[in-house]
Amino acid sequence: MVQTTALPRNEDGIKTALGVLKQQFGDRFQTGQAVRDQHGHTTTWIETQAPDAVVFPATTAEVSEIVKVCAAHRVPVIPFGTGTSLEGHVNAPAGGICVDLSQMNAVLRVNAGDLDCTVQPGVTREQLNTHLRDQGLFFPIDPGANASLGGMASTRASGTNAVRYGTMKDNVLAVEAVMPDGQIIRTGQRARKSSAGYDLTRLMVGAEGTLGLITELTLKLQGIPEAISSARCSFPSVAAACEAVMAVIQYGLPVARIELLDALTVRAVNAYSKLTLPETPLLLLEFHGTQAGVVEQADTFGTLAGEFGGEGFEAVTTAEERSALWQARHDAYWATLQLRPGAKGISTDVCVPISRLADCVGAAQARLDELGFIAPIVGHAGDGNFHALLLVDMENPQELEKADAFVGWLNDMAISMDGTCTGEHGIGQGKRPYLVKELGPATRVMAAIKAALDPDGIMNPGKVLTPGS
Known part of the structure; x- marks a missing residue:
């Protein structure tokens, strides 16, 4: 596993919050080691950092109450959908409370005539499309995994259909979110366009839970093709x-x-x-x-x-x-894992202008051959996004070091080609150093927004921005 850095813990605050939330949520508040480890572990090579407890709210009001308790005692809040993210998004480097939103999984409204719907964040894309099928509609964003729609919005997911239908940022009309002080806001209405104020919907989509917890989404839909x-x-x-x-x-x-x-x-x-x-x-x-x-x-x-x-x-x-x-x-x-039985597949992604895709993939293949890796490449070629799956012996420190160096090299190369260090995986913990290289002073603007909305830094700390930036 790639080692991560722990952040300072607020031991007294965590202890107090655990007591309050246990009393409020009873059996829906879990502190067992297995449950905690499950909620700090994803399909990644980043070391697991488990939360101190996991709570399972059923309503937006309950999410608000959880955040208010955590805010009062300066305790970290980490949102959890299905755990399919790849860059350590659900880790708890400072401990704290994991908010598992899987029980908030209702399709609230479908407005077939307007081609939109409103769902809770725990609804998965497969669940939504099963619900919509009889109405001749579908939701087109397909990241591969059966991810939750709240998680897909938080990481600005995309996938195989993005070349025609766009990514999550293009398909979310509005969100309801619980802010770091527990306040509940809605970022927009169902209208297809608006010039009313700051675009808070786009701000929340892709924020990876660092600015608030998404508790409801209004999504664009498409008609099932003839x-x-x-x-x-x-x-x-x-x-x-x-x-x-x-x-x-x-x-x-x-x-x-x-x-x-x-x-x-x-x-x-x-x-x-x-x-x-x-x-x-x-x-x-x-x-x-x-x-x-x-x-x-x-x-x-x-x-x-x-x-x-x-x-x-x-x-x-x-x-x-x-x-x-x-x-x-x-x-x-699954097929490529058989190229090296016993190895773990480490996936990383970058995205470049389509005119540079051949150069980027070719250079990546040459570098992987030079390093001696078996690492197949697949790509969403229509938008310049591709993934390399490095097959790595996780018990071999030299291989891990080389893999980490390759990921850094690939990110740097994509950025040098006017591309991005991640087309759809997100920043999380794993790609924080490259965000600064990619956007430079713009990350200071992000840090200012984070500090204004979350002055105590309790919302998913250690993700996207380097602590103290």
């Missing part, structure tokens, strides 16, 4: 695949998804899922629209791909065929 077409095409190199992606975007083809799998990932998927794909870089695409439209879009892509050496082009429209076509992407994580 038809969906999927396509795949193999390329002689990553550079050729990326050139094809640029051509697709510049042509204005309305692609919903366009995913890149490098040759190593394709080899792993072939072995894992008994497929026979050419073991060269692969693009997987999806088009949404009318029956005729999606067929035309797929054919246009096939023509464009051929100009860049694309081979083995295949397009399908039935659900069964599309599922088979996307099997490679769905199996990628």
Whole structure:
């Protein structure tokens, strides 16, 4: 595990808050070691820092009461959704109270005519889409994991559909939030646009719980497409695949998804899922629209791909065929773990302008080869975002040191290409040093906002900004 730094603990305040909250919440207040460890541990290589207790509120009013108790005694508050984040977002470096929002999981309203809905933060994306299916609607943001919508908003998640439907910041109309003093606010209404004051919705989306706890979200919805077409095409190199992606975007083809799998990932998927794909870089695409439209879009892509050496082009429209076509992407994580049995997969992401994607991926592959890592790469190529999954022996300090150095190098390279150190994972604890490199003096403005709203620093301390910045 990557070691983390503990922050100073307010022992007296924590002890007092534990007593008050235990009395208020009874069985919904837990201090068992296993529960605490679960809420400080995520799918990451960052060392677990467990909270002192976990509380399970059922209403916004209860969240407000929890925060008021913690504010009165200067005790940290750490929000928890499903624990699928990757950069230590739910760790408790100064101890404190974890607020598990999983019991706040109701779909409150669906306004089908306005294409929006209001949900509690514990609703997961799969739960919402199951609820919406009978109304011909869906929520398009798909980060891969069945994450909670509150957590997805807090980390400004995106995923495979972002190239057409945007990220969480584009799909949240308003939030209800409990602020660091326990006050409950709403950041907007259901109107699709507003010029009324500061954009507090965008401020809360991506704040990773450092400014307040999201307790309700109003989200944009989309109509389920009349038809969906999927396509795949193999390329002689990553550079050729990326050139094809640029051509697709510049042509204005309305692609919903366009995913890149490098040759190593394709080899792993072939072995894992008994497929026979050419073991060269692969693009997987999806088009949404009318029956005729999606067929035309797929054919246009096939023509464009051929100009860049694309081979083995295949397009399908039935659900069964599309599922088979996307099997490679769905199996990628589990398949690549088999490339080195017993190793842990360490995922990191960056995002660059699409014109620099080939350069960035190529340089990353060369660096990984130089360091001797088995590390397949997959990417949301349509918006320049890609992930490297380093397969690491967690008991080998030298490997851990090299992996940490690679992550730092990759972040620095992306920033040097006018990109970002994270396209969708968020900052958390793991990427704090690179935020300063990326945004410079702008982080001081962030720190000023944090200090104004949370002067005692109790909201998810140690995340996003370096303490004392």
